[in-house]
Each structure stands twice: as structure tokens, then as C-alpha cells.
Amino acid sequence: MASAIKFEHVKKTFADKIVVNDLNLDIQQGELFVLVGNSGSGKTTSIKMINRLEDPNAGQILVNERPTTAYDVQKLRWKIGYVLQQIALFPNMTVAQNITLIPEIQGVNGNLEKLAAQLLQKVGLNPQEYAQRYPHELSGGEQQRIGILRAIASKPPIVLMDEPFSALDPLSRANLQELVVDLHEQLHNTILFVTHDMNEALHLADRIGIMKDGQLLQVDQPEEILRHPANNFVRDFFRGSIGSNLYETTLKQAALLTKFKQAESGSLATMPLINVEETIAKLLTLLSGQNEVLVQNSSGDFLGLVDRQWLVTYLNNINSLK
Numbered sequence: 001m002a003s004a005i006k007f008e009h010v011k012k013t014f015a016d017k018i019v020v021n022d023l024n025l026d027i028q029q030g031e032l033f034v035l036v037g038n039s040g041s042g043k044t045t046s047i048k049m050i051n052r053l054e055d056p057n058a059g060q061i062l063v064n065e066r067p068t069t070a071y072d073v074q075k076l077r078w079k080i081g082y083v084l085q086q087i088a089l090f091p092n093m094t095v096a097q098n099i100t101l102i103p104e105i106q107g108v109n110g111n112l113e114k115l116a117a118q119l120l121q122k123v124g125l126n127p128q129e130y131a132q133r134y135p136h137e138l139s140g141g142e143q144q145r146i147g148i149l150r151a152i153a154s155k156p157p158i159v160l161m162d163e164p165f166s167a168l169d170p171l172s173r174a175n176l177q178e179l180v181v182d183l184h185e186q187l188h189n190t191i192l193f194v195t196h197d198m199n200e201a202l203h204l205a206d207r208i209g210i211m212k213d214g215q216l217l218q219v220d221q222p223e224e225i226l227r228h229p230a231n232n233f234v235r236d237f238f239r240g241s242i243g244s245n246l247y248e249t250t251l252k253q254a255a256l257l258t259k260f261k262q263a264e265s266g267s268l269a270t271m272p273l274i275n276v277e278e279t280i281a282k283l284l285t286l287l288s289g290q291n292e293v294l295v296q297n298s299s300g301d302f303l304g305l306v307d308r309q310w311l312v313t314y315l316n317n318i319n320s321l322k
């Protein structure tokens with residue numbers, strides 16, 4: 001598969017401080033990659049070097065296999081949607097105008113009003129109700145939805161999301177995480193998502209990169225990191241956030257805390273199965289390649305369905321017990 005974003009020996013310093021140190025990372029086209037790490041580990045700086053809000057002191061970054069320095073900066077940024085924690089919608093523009101701003105600047109032909117309506121529908125907001133509102137007439141979660149739509153309205157092949165949901169309440173956050181997964185499935189774009197929350201990373205990621213003090217400690221699929229952490233920091237960061245008894249807890253035990261979802265009868269035949277006596281760690285492995293898994297007992301009766309959303313709810317429930 002072709003590379004979408006590639007860091008080659010990238011280094012960034014501010015004054016004398018090394019903020020990103022010899023970063024090497026290759027994100028493939030169509031991937032939903034999550035960069036996770038504590039505050040100050042260099043995630044935002046890494047992202048900003050992709051759209052050239054910052055420039056590296058050494059090394060280079062390739063976007064679609066071409067160095068970012070070889071692009072006209074404006075054209076580079078048009079290829080790359082950008083969603084931030086503090087979404088800056090234009091207060092004097094309606095929701096529809098905010099959403100279609102970039103296609104309009106780009107001189108895209110076509111019915112922009114219709115585009116805004118289609119996009120609003122994608123995120124569950126009724127265009128009749130929302131298109132003509134102003135940003136101050138929206139909740140934080142709604143504003144964040146509009147921010148995402150604005151970033152994807154011109155269909156950029158790459159979207160950067162920098163802690164977009166960290167200011168939201170847990171429910172809005174879970175809904176918007178689902179939205180990102182859905183949009184990614186529909187649009188097949190490349191998403192680089194930054195967060196300090198391992199649960200969020202687990203929910204979203206095809207692959208996760210863990211950053212600490214400007215260095216990338218490990219890059220892999222979630223279950224690989226869980227099984228083979230590169231060092232103690234990674235192990236503790238990962239397991240600390242998802243509960244240490246993952247290898248012992250069975251789905252049956254987990255269901256005591258978090259009920260399985262109801263399965264719709266239509267698509268059951270094609271879904272992968274897991275026995276209710278299997279562990280959460282096993283489920284995690286299955287969910288890395290699948291959206292949903294059916295739970296059955298040893299007699300083959302279906303007990304329900306589990307997906308990443310269920311897993312996150314369960315993990316949140318455990319955390320609330322601690």
C-alpha cells in the first residue's frame with residue numbers, strides 16, 4: 001500500500017529543548033493511525049510539521065511520497081483537513097457557510113448548499129434545523145461535528161485530528177468517536193488522530209504509535225502492543241488505562257458490568273464469533289480486524305454482540321469501579 005505520511009529522521013527543537021527526536025513513522029493511505037502520549041510528549045508539534053505550521057530542524061516529511069517542502073504550502077494544506085480541540089468556527093458565518101468555506105475558496109463548482117445539507121445529515125444534524133444557525137447557537141459537541149465537516153468538506157485525502165474531543169463530556173465523546181470511525185469507513189481517507197487517552201486510541205486505531213519525550217517508543221496494532229510492549233513504560237501506559245486483568249476477565253464476567261448489545265438478525269451469518277468464556281484480551285484481537293463480534297455460549301446460543309464501543313463502555317465501567 002502507498003504511503004500517505006512519512007516522517008524520516010525528523011527532529012524539532014525549541015530553543016535548546018529537543019521536542020521531537022529522530023522520528024521515523026510511515027502511515028499508509030487509508031489508515032486510521034492514533035498517536036498517543038502524555039502531555040508535552042511532542043504529538044502536536046509532530047502533527048504541525050505535516051502541514052508546515054512548524055518546520056523540522058532535521059529530517060523530512062513526505063506527504064503522498066513527496067517532501068512537504070516540494071509543495072506550495074497552500075496546496076499542501078488543501079490536501080490536509082485539520083481538526084483541533086478548540087474548534088475555531090467563524091462566529092459571523094452560518095453553519096452551512098462554515099462547512100463549505102474551503103470548497104468555496106477552492107472554487108469548487110456545484111451546489112454548496114446541497115453539499116452542506118448532505119454533510120450535516122452524515123453527522124446526524126437535520127439541515128433544516130442547523131444549516132442557518134450560527135456557531136454560538138450550538139453545543140460543544142455540535143460545534144465539534146461542524147469542525148469535522150469543515151475539515152472533510154473538500155474531501156482531503158488526509159485528515160489530522162489533534163485531541164478533537166478532549167473538552168467534551170464522555171457521552172458526546174463516545175458518539176463522536178463512532179462518527180470518526182463511520183466517516184473513515186465511508187471516505188477511505190487517511191486519518192492521523194492525536195490523543196493522550198489510551199481508551200480513545202484503542203477505540204479508534206488501526207495502529208497506535210506511543211510517544212514519550214519526543215520519541216516514538218512503539219508502533220503497532222493495539223493487541224500487539226498489549227502482548228509485546230516495547231518496554232515497561234508502554235506496558236504500564238497501555239495496561240494501566242485498560243485494566244490489568246484483561247487476560248483473566250472473561251466476556252461472561254464482563255457482561256455482569258456491561259450488557260452485550262442486541263444483535264440485528266440480518267448480518268449475523270457473516271460475523272466472527274467468540275465464546276463467552278474467552279477473555280477480553282482475545283476479544284481485542286478479534287476486534288482489530290472486525291467491527292463487531294457475536295458472543296455465543298458453548299451450546300452455540302447467541303448471547304449478543306460486542307464492538308469497540310461496547311469495549312470502551314466496559315473499560316470505562318471498570319475505571320469507575322476503581
Ligand SMILES: Nc1ncnc2c1ncn2[C@@H]1O[C@H](COP(=O)(O)OP(=O)(O)OP(=O)(O)O)[C@@H](O)[C@H]1O
Pocket residue numbers: 014015019037038039040041042043044045046196
Ligand atoms: N512554539 C513553541 N515554543 C517553545 N516550546 C514549544 C512550542 N510549542 C511546543 N513547545 C514545547 O514542546 C513540547 C512538546 O509540545 P507538544 O504540544 O508537541 O506536546 P503534546 O504531546 O502535543 O502535548 P499536549 O497534549 O499537552 O498538547 C512541550 O514541552 C512544549 O512546551
